[in-house]
Amino acid sequence: MSYPARFDRGHTDDLMTFLAASPTPYHAVANAAERLEKAGFRQVAETDAWDGTSGGKFVLRGGAIVAWYVPEGAGPHTPFRIVGAHTDSPNLRVKPQPDTGAHGWRQVAVEIYGGPLLNSWLDRDLGLAGRLALRDGSTRLVNIDRPLLRVPQLAVHLDRSVSTEGLKLDKQRHLQPVWGLGDAHEGDLIAFLEEESGLQAGEITGWDLMTHSVEPPAYLGRDKELLAGPRMDNLLSVHAATAALVAVATAAGTGSELPYIPVLAAFDHEENGSQSDTGADGPLLGGVLERSVFARGGTYEDRARSFAGTVCLSSDTGHAVHPNYAERHDPTHHPRANGGPILKVNVNNRYATDGAGRAVFAAACEKAGVDFQSFVSNNSMPCGTTIGPITAARHGIKTIDIGVAILSMHSVRELCGADDPFLLANALVAFLQG
Known part of the structure; x- marks a missing residue:
């Protein structure tokens, strides 16, 4: 079986472009779809009948995308190899009545x-x-x-205790950004967006709007060995999975045999529980996989056989050891930047990894020539979670939680090793190829 060309620092350069062009989940899936279409994938509508032909296909739904490549000769019970990720990041989102302000400042109401x-x-x-x-x-x-907007901090002269007692922010009172001077008038923001978008007055009747930092991603450090940028949690994984799927599909198109059907599943709403029609706890992934089986002439028995042999990598960012807060980490597990992807483990099923899953990921990393690290939380600290346990429980699919170690998670600007994005992508290629 031929192996696709390995990713290198050029992949990280491309990640920077992807991050800058994807300020929202909707933009992220549009950009992923554009890359897939250039590689020969075609969009299929959920309202249409699907065929069982070979090749690459994808479904878009809001801020989510599911893409898959059916190789020549795939049977109805051929199992899937899935890389799961999420497209959303924590931020400030515009309320239904956005125009507000006080004391001569025009503001935008955000949630x-x-x-x-x-x-x-x-x-x-x-x-x-x-x-x-x-x-x-x-x-x-x-x-x-x-x-366009800014959330101004209170001057230290008016909050002398901020440096000794810490910053205390009220989510309702202190996070409303300013965007001009004067009195607020209902409809101002939407009228501005209509003008900016070349639309006629009154054309916008609904919106899903969010703020983002306009500072572009950048290499950092003496030797540019670090990468700073927005929304790495979790567009770093979405980008790597898209690149890996394209690489595997391209290699298969030149005659490389695939024992699995490789899949990208990038969901929305992971940051608030995944319970939506575009979230990992919704029916999107299961519906797409089942329809793919049935479109290839499969039965429910074929669906059951396919799912039983399917494996998913839930790829999300994790915590690199922080040099100023090392005591917050497990004393024997200190993931480092540029140390390769991390395997996340939690025995209380906050992550879905078990010993058998570890072996699957270890084999993929060995095939790709990529080192990996292990992550567990300090027993005294609560552990976060991912789409991994949701995917495993909802679909009965073996799932392994992995990712890239970063600092400043959930900050408007996060930090990772500049090599880790392409090391992850290389591991994902090996996993998807099987």
């Missing part, structure tokens, strides 16, 4: 999405992006990628 590091959103130049629903029933993406 807190997920669990952001709130202080990281202060004194940042913020843009505005998302999805617009139009009067004719269509939708349109919008991205105001220039300094």
Whole structure:
């Protein structure tokens, strides 16, 4: 079996482009879809009848995408190899009545999405992006990628205790960004977006809008061995999985045999529980996989056989050891930047990895020539979770939790090793190839 060309630092360069162009889940899936289409994948509508032909296909639903490649000769019970990720990141999202303000300042009313590091959103130049629903029933993406809003921090002269007692932020009172001077008028923000988007007044009837830092991703450090940027949790994994799926499909198109059907599943709403029609706890993935089986002439028995042999890597960022807070980490597990992808373990099933799953990931990393690290939480600290346990429980699919170790998780600007994105992508290629 031929092995696709290995990814290198050029992959990280491309990740920076992807991050900058994907300020929202809707933009992220649109950009992933564009890359898949260039590689020969075609979009299929959920409302259409599906065929069982070979080749690459993908489904878009809101801020989620599921893509798969059916190799020549795949049977109806051929198992899947899935890389799961999520497209959403914690941020500030616009409320239904966005126009507000006080004391001569015009502001935008926002709601807190997920669990952001709130202080990281202060004194940042913020843009505005998302999805617009139009009067004719269509939708349109919008991205105001220039300094438009700002959440100003209170001056130290008016909060002398901030440096000794810490910053205390009220989510309702202290996080509303300013975007101009004067009195607020109902409809101002939407009228501005209509003008920016070349729309007529009154065309926008619904919106899903969110703020983002306009500071672009950048290499950091003396030797540029680090990467700083937004939304690495978890667009880093979405980008790596997209690149890996394209590489595997391209190699298969040149005659490389595949024992599995490789799949990318990038969900929305992981940061608030995954319970939506585009989240991992919804029916999207299971419906796509089942329809793929049935489109190839399969029966329920074939579906059961296929799922029984299927494995999913739940790829999400994890915690690198923090040099200033090493005591917060497990004393014997210190994942390092540029040390390769991490295997996440939690015996209370906050992560889905077990010993058999570890062996699957270890084999993929060995095949790719990539070192990996293990992550467990300090017993005295609560452990986060991912789409991994949800995927395993909902679909009865063996799932392994992995990712890349980063610092500043849930900050408006996160930090990772510049080599880790392409090391992850190489491991994902080996996994998808089987």
